Amino acid sequence: MAAIAVENKRKWIYAKKPKGIWYQRRQWVGYTLLLIFFVLPFIKIGEHPMLMLNVVGRRFSIFGVLFYPQDLFIFVFGMMIMLVAIVLVTAMAGRVWCGWACPQTIFMELVFRRIEYWIEGDWQQQRKLNAGPDTDARAWKKLAKHSIFLLLSFIIANLFLSYIIGVDMLWQIIREPVDQHLIGFLSLLVFTLVFYGVFAHLREIVCTTICPYGRLQSVLLDESTVTVAYDHRRGEPRGKQQRKEESNSTKGDCVDCKLCVHVCPTGIDIRDGIQLECVNCTACVDACDAVMLKLQKPTGLVGFYSAATLEGETEKTKGISGRTWAYTSILVVLSLGFAFLLANRSIIDARLLRATGSSYQLRADGTVSNLYTLELTNKSGKDIPFEVASEDTTVLVQRVNNIDSLKRDGTAMLSFFIIRPKHSIQQYKSDVNVAIMSNNKKIKSLKTTFIAPVAK
Numbered sequence: 001m002a003a004i005a006v007e008n009k010r011k012w013i014y015a016k017k018p019k020g021i022w023y024q025r026r027q028w029v030g031y032t033l034l035l036i037f038f039v040l041p042f043i044k045i046g047e048h049p050m051l052m053l054n055v056v057g058r059r060f061s062i063f064g065v066l067f068y069p070q071d072l073f074i075f076v077f078g079m080m081i082m083l084v085a086i087v088l089v090t091a092m093a094g095r096v097w098c099g100w101a102c103p104q105t106i107f108m109e110l111v112f113r114r115i116e117y118w119i120e121g122d123w124q125q126q127r128k129l130n131a132g133p134d135t136d137a138r139a140w141k142k143l144a145k146h147s148i149f150l151l152l153s154f155i156i157a158n159l160f161l162s163y164i165i166g167v168d169m170l171w172q173i174i175r176e177p178v179d180q181h182l183i184g185f186l187s188l189l190v191f192t193l194v195f196y197g198v199f200a201h202l203r204e205i206v207c208t209t210i211c212p213y214g215r216l217q218s219v220l221l222d223e224s225t226v227t228v229a230y231d232h233r234r235g236e237p238r239g240k241q242q243r244k245e246e247s248n249s250t251k252g253d254c255v256d257c258k259l260c261v262h263v264c265p266t267g268i269d270i271r272d273g274i275q276l277e278c279v280n281c282t283a284c285v286d287a288c289d290a291v292m293l294k295l296q297k298p299t300g301l302v303g304f305y306s307a308a309t310l311e312g313e314t315e316k317t318k319g320i321s322g323r324t325w326a327y328t329s330i331l332v333v334l335s336l337g338f339a340f341l342l343a344n345r346s347i348i349d350a351r352l353l354r355a356t357g358s359s360y361q362l363r364a365d366g367t368v369s370n371l372y373t374l375e376l377t378n379k380s381g382k383d384i385p386f387e388v389a390s391e392d393t394t395v396l397v398q399r400v401n402n403i404d405s406l407k408r409d410g411t412a413m414l415s416f417f418i419i420r421p422k423h424s425i426q427q428y429k430s431d432v433n434v435a436i437m438s439n440n441k442k443i444k445s446l447k448t449t450f451i452a453p454v455a456k
Contacts, residue, residue: 012130013204013267014123015113016259020286026099030106037103041162046381047408052166061166066379066409070349077338084334086213088327090220094227094274098214099281104198104206107156109265109281112149112199119145123262149200150192157191204266208277217276223308224321228280230260230271230302231310238271241295253301257291260284260302270302347380348406348436352446355415360452368425368452369398369417376414376436378406384438388416391433391445395420418450425452 043050045064052061060067060075067075086097098105119141120126129138162170165184173184198206207214221227235254254271261269263283268275270284288302355371362368378384385405390397400415418432429451436444 011267013265014127015265015267015283016123016262016287017117018263018283018286020290022282022286026282027110029100030110033101033103033106034110038159041159041167048381049166052163054164054166056165064381066381068349068377068379070377071345071379074338074341074345077334077341081331081334081338084327084331087220088324088331090217091222091225091321091324091327094221094225094280095214095217095278096227096280098207098211098279102207102279104211105265105279105281108199108203111152113265115148115152116145119148146200150196153195153199154188154192156195157188160191160195161187204277207279208266214276221274221307222321222323223311224306224324226304226306227274228270228278228282228285228302229274229305229307229310230254231300231305232271233310233312235271235301253292253295253297255291255295259287259291263287274307345379346444347378347384348386348438348444349377349379350436350444350446351375352434352448354448362422362453363419366422367396367419368422369419370450370452371400371415371417372448373413373415374446376406376412378408378410380408382408386436386438386443388414389435389437390418391435394424395432397434418448420450420452422452425454428452428454 040051041049048061048064048066050061050064052059054060058069060071062078089097116126120129129141132138158170158174161184169184173181173188178185202210235252237250237252238254238256239251241251241253241255258269260271261267261284263286264270265281265283266277266279268277270278284302285304289299292299292301352372352374355373358371360368360370374388376386383405387404388397388399396419398417398419400417403412403414406412418434420432429449431447432450434446434448435442436446
């Protein structure tokens with residue numbers, strides 16, 4: 001592994017500052033995603049955050065729609081869609097998610113490493129600084145760098161926490177005394193130290209060793225996957241060359257300049273073949289293309305290729321592989337299921353139970369009553385009126401408490417009697433259906449058990 005030396009000690013990677021067309025494209029994508037990351041917690045649809053994953057409070061807001069623990073199956077479908085989508089992209093284009101969209105890579109390469117370039121210089125200057133004596137200039141540079149890293153980690157921790165508890169709650173933690181939000185303060189502290197440790201010390205080890213997605217890449221790729229690779233047919237044998245060298249030279253196009261190694265953020269040599277540590281950041285593509293242009297040779301010595309193409313098996317690169325079709329089919333099925341669940345999601349969640357410790361009551365008018373409790377949760381995002389009614393005309397629902405509306409995102413607990421004529425009862429236990437009505441429209445149907453003495 002590139003980050004581990006032969007003696008099993010950390011081999012610190014000094015990545016040369018990249019430049020080129022692919023780096024510019026990656027900057028556009030990365031900074032756009034960073035802008036979304038920083039702005040998204042502050043965007044609200046109605047009064048709910050556009051995105052909030054409040055695991056502690058068991059409330060999730062996606063595009064302003066609140067989801068509760070009762071909607072777990074919908075949330076699971078959504079997570080499965082994201083997972084299969086990433087798997088599909090990996091099967092088609094390798095680890096492109098890691099190099100272009102992963103928050104770890106974006107923050108590391110486009111924020112923290114750029115600050116490092118600004119304070120300590122490019123890779124050779126950084127190496128020389130770390131290998132040099134402990135001077136005041138070195139100490140001040142290290143202090144400045146790590147202070148900025150710690151400050152940025154604190155800002156990221158606040159934003160990360162805002163995705164969990166919401167911006168409003170985060171403002172409360174910031175404004176009010178620490179002793180009133182001790183858990184929130186400790187969470188901020190822990191997140192800050194974790195992010196600082198990742199971006200200041202672990203760095204590429206997160207991508208090459210810790211992240212399970214990188215470990216899975218070997219089983220997701222196949223010979224038709226297009227990924228960043230070195231064209232060994234054209235590049236070998238390597239050797240130094242001059243501009244416009246004779247075309248009948250026995251040397252390949254690779255001049256063994258090692259720039260592709262110097263710019264790699266995970267420290268690998270792309271010429272050794274497809275490797276798990278490669279995150280498809282395209283830094284090596286830019287570096288190699290720049291050298292090829294100087295030598296007046298075609299670009300693309302390092303570029304986007306499939307394993308089949310590199311082996312000259314072009315017939316295998318035609319069309320889409322069976323694995324890709326399988327992933328696509330699964331994604332379509334999951335998406336249709338997710339859409340169906342969303343379309344049929346009830347605006348009210350209800351839990352109907354028989355009152356604890358109660359039995360049936362024989363009434364003087366020849367009817368039998370059972371007492372029930374009903375817990376309602378409003379998921380509609382607005383205040384709604386409601387009423388409880390029976391779906392059987394021979395059954396009467398009699399309310400105990402007069403609650404007839406639900407506040408937005410609110411809950412209500414009410415009690416009511418279900419009353420049935422004794423002569424219509426044929427068995428000790430029978431099923432009855434209760435409907436939750438709103439504006440004369442049934443929005444929820446519930447089934448429960450009714451007990452009564454059998455009529456003789």
